[in-house]
Amino acid sequence: MIASRTGPIRVLEYQFMVYLRVWKSNVAGSVLRPLLYVLGMGLGVGSLVDDGPRGGQLLADLTYFQFFAPAIIATTAMQILTNDSLWPIRGGFVWHGTFHSQTTAPITPGEVVSGLLMWHLAKGLLSAGGVALVLVFFDSTRGWGLLPAIGFGALAGVAYSAPLVAWSASRKNDLAYPNVLRFVIVPMFLFSGAFYPITELPGWLQFIARLTPIWHGVELCRGALHDTLTVSSTSAHVGFLLVWVTVGWFAAQRVFTKKLSL
Amino acid sequence: MTTASDAPLILARQLRKSFDDFEAVKGIDFEVRKGESFGFLGPNGAGKSSTMRMIGAVSPISGGELSLFGLDPEVDGKQIRARLGVVPQDNQLDELLSVQDNLIIYGRYFDIPYKIARERSLELLDFVQLKDRARSKIEPLSGGMKRRVTIARSLINNPEMLLLDEPTTGLDPQARHVLWDRLYRLKQDGVTLVLTTHYMDEAEQLCDRLVIMDQGTIVAEGAPADLIRTHSPREVLELRYPAGTNADRTQEVDGIGARQEILPDRILIYADDGEAALSEVHRRGSQPESALVRRSSLEDVFLRLTGRTLVD
Numbered sequence: 001m002i003a004s005r006t007g008p009i010r011v012l013e014y015q016f017m018v019y020l021r022v023w024k025s026n027v028a029g030s031v032l033r034p035l036l037y038v039l040g041m042g043l044g045v046g047s048l049v050d051d052g053p054r055g056g057q058l059l060a061d062l063t064y065f066q067f068f069a070p071a072i073i074a075t076t077a078m079q080i081l082t083n084d085s086l087w088p089i090r091g092g093f094v095w096h097g098t099f100h101s102q103t104t105a106p107i108t109p110g111e112v113v114s115g116l117l118m119w120h121l122a123k124g125l126l127s128a129g130g131v132a133l134v135l136v137f138f139d140s141t142r143g144w145g146l147l148p149a150i151g152f153g154a155l156a157g158v159a160y161s162a163p164l165v166a167w168s169a170s171r172k173n174d175l176a177y178p179n180v181l182r183f184v185i186v187p188m189f190l191f192s193g194a195f196y197p198i199t200e201l202p203g204w205l206q207f208i209a210r211l212t213p214i215w216h217g218v219e220l221c222r223g224a225l226h227d228t229l230t231v232s233s234t235s236a237h238v239g240f241l242l243v244w245v246t247v248g249w250f251a252a253q254r255v256f257t258k259k260l261s262l
Numbered sequence: 263m264t265t266a267s268d269a270p271l272i273l274a275r276q277l278r279k280s281f282d283d284f285e286a287v288k289g290i291d292f293e294v295r296k297g298e299s300f301g302f303l304g305p306n307g308a309g310k311s312s313t314m315r316m317i318g319a320v321s322p323i324s325g326g327e328l329s330l331f332g333l334d335p336e337v338d339g340k341q342i343r344a345r346l347g348v349v350p351q352d353n354q355l356d357e358l359l360s361v362q363d364n365l366i367i368y369g370r371y372f373d374i375p376y377k378i379a380r381e382r383s384l385e386l387l388d389f390v391q392l393k394d395r396a397r398s399k400i401e402p403l404s405g406g407m408k409r410r411v412t413i414a415r416s417l418i419n420n421p422e423m424l425l426l427d428e429p430t431t432g433l434d435p436q437a438r439h440v441l442w443d444r445l446y447r448l449k450q451d452g453v454t455l456v457l458t459t460h461y462m463d464e465a466e467q468l469c470d471r472l473v474i475m476d477q478g479t480i481v482a483e484g485a486p487a488d489l490i491r492t493h494s495p496r497e498v499l500e501l502r503y504p505a506g507t508n509a510d511r512t513q514e515v516d517g518i519g520a521r522q523e524i525l526p527d528r529i530l531i532y533a534d535d536g537e538a539a540l541s542e543v544h545r546r547g548s549q550p551e552s553a554l555v556r557r558s559s560l561e562d563v564f565l566r567l568t569g570r571t572l573v574d
Contacts, residue, residue: 006373007371010367010370010371010373013367013370014367014370014371017359017363017367018356018358018359021358021359022358095357096354096355096356096357096358097350097352097353097354097355097356098354098356100350100354101350101354101355101356101368102371103320104318104320104343104346104348104350104354105343105344105368105371105372105419106339106340106341106343106344106371106372106373107340107371108339108340260320261320261321261322262281262315262321
């Protein structure tokens with residue numbers, strides 16, 4: 001008998017089954033929250049910026065709304081997948097024991113991780129898609145570029161979730177989880193280039209911002225919508241995100257294998 | 263000559279499991295054959311669960327040999343797990359899903375087509391008498407019901423061997439009997455059962471053969487009745503005296519029956535005729551607060567072999 005290789009698909013199926021029970025609250029997260037952001041920040045703050053002395057010059061002839069709105073595609077995926085990489089991972093090991101029950105069946109710990117990250121990619125696409133749907137309703141952000149932006153946003157989200165899944169799984173308890181949101185995600189969000197070009201930051205902070213996956217995700221989403229991406233810039237941004245995904249994926253497989261094979 | 267049918271489903275030789283510098287299983291030998299109901303009896307910390315996790319092809323062995331269905335769990339873990347049913351100690355039911363969906367998704371892990379998993383889940387819930395709770399959430403179910411759902415889940419892939427880790431721990435007597443009844447039916451249907459327990463009555467009810475484990479080693483092996491016959495006289499007289507005075511009673515019971523055990527809460531006198539032993543106690547003028555004559559059990563075997571009780 002040849003061992004089945006469908007493990008990751010089965011894990012994906014499980015995640016989808018659970019999602020069907022909670023999708024309503026998820027839709028609120030991926031449509032309503034970005035809508036509020038887009039309206040509040042994009043239009044509200046935008047009216048201040050666009051009328052300001054450096055408006056058009058600073059944002060490469062984009063309105064603030066056009067500048068800010070596509071970035072939310074990437075930041076929403078980041079935020080939603082970050083949440084999915086903290087307590088739900090603890091739940092899989094401790095509260096629901098899902099990862100344990102999956103590995104008593106013919107699924108390996110590595111396949112659990114692969115299936116989980118496949119689900120994160122799908123969830124990232126749904127979340128980014130929700131934001132893109134919101135942007136379709138505004139003349140200045142409607143465009144085919146939203147389609148690749150959905151993919152780029154999801155990829156940026158998984159660039160966070162893959163290493164975070166490894167980290168969360170390696171913790172003995174969940175006490176440090178809120179710190180990830182406070183000290184990692186919120187600062188990255190603020191310095192992601194979503195709200196203003198990072199060229200406005202001091203040089204050393206710009207350097208740090210460029211090392212975060214979210215800046216690359218924001219650049220990709222914005223560039224996709226406004227058709228400013230080149231082959232080389234796209235490859236560099238995507239390549240950078242794929243490095244985070246790959247490193248996180250391998251690290252998570254290692255941690256899961258260790259924890260589920262005791 | 264060994265034929266395929268009488269080859270053991272589980273074969274362990276000098277099986278070991280270590281966690282850092284702690285050795286949980288210290289070189290044990292055992293075999294389980296098809297259709298057998300085999301138990302690991304021992305107190306908490308005896309190494310039973312570690313052994314079960316190795317048998318479940320989840321936990322790699324630290325030393326010795328282990329084969330399941332003639333396969334090496336290190337190499338063929340997936341193929342082995344595809345043929346097993348597992349009832350873990352802590353159920354591991356998914357509280358985000360309904361009772362039936364817990365079974366269906368578990369069936370999917372074995373690549374069982376959705377439609378068949380769905381049909382089979384209802385048959386199995388019927389078998390564990392929970393068909394009417396198929397759409398229920400997990401959380402409101404009682405401990406015994408959750409255990410039955412876990413057993414139903416473990417059967418979704420028609421396993422050749424069912425591994426049960428402490429199947430009735432924490433359940434009330436009625437729930438235990440319902441569970442035993444279901445397990446007994448599985449046994450009658452020819453399913454090989456391997457279970458751990460620290461309840462001697464459970465071991466006696468369910469196991470054709472068992473090993474008694476203590477501190478990572480096997481201290482005895484055999485059929486429950488044979489073990490009792492070999493290691494303990496037929497009857498036990500249990501005497502209770504006012505608290506804290508047992509140690510002073512040694513003289514009063516000395517020489518009565520084949521052996522005496524002075525425990526903190528009671529004194530046990532092992533004898534082929536318990537009533538005669540009690541008469542002797544009375545004849546000596548000793549006045550226990552209560553006296554009970556019962557048949558020897560696996561608990562007594564364990565006490566005899568390890569000097570300790572099963573449930574501390």
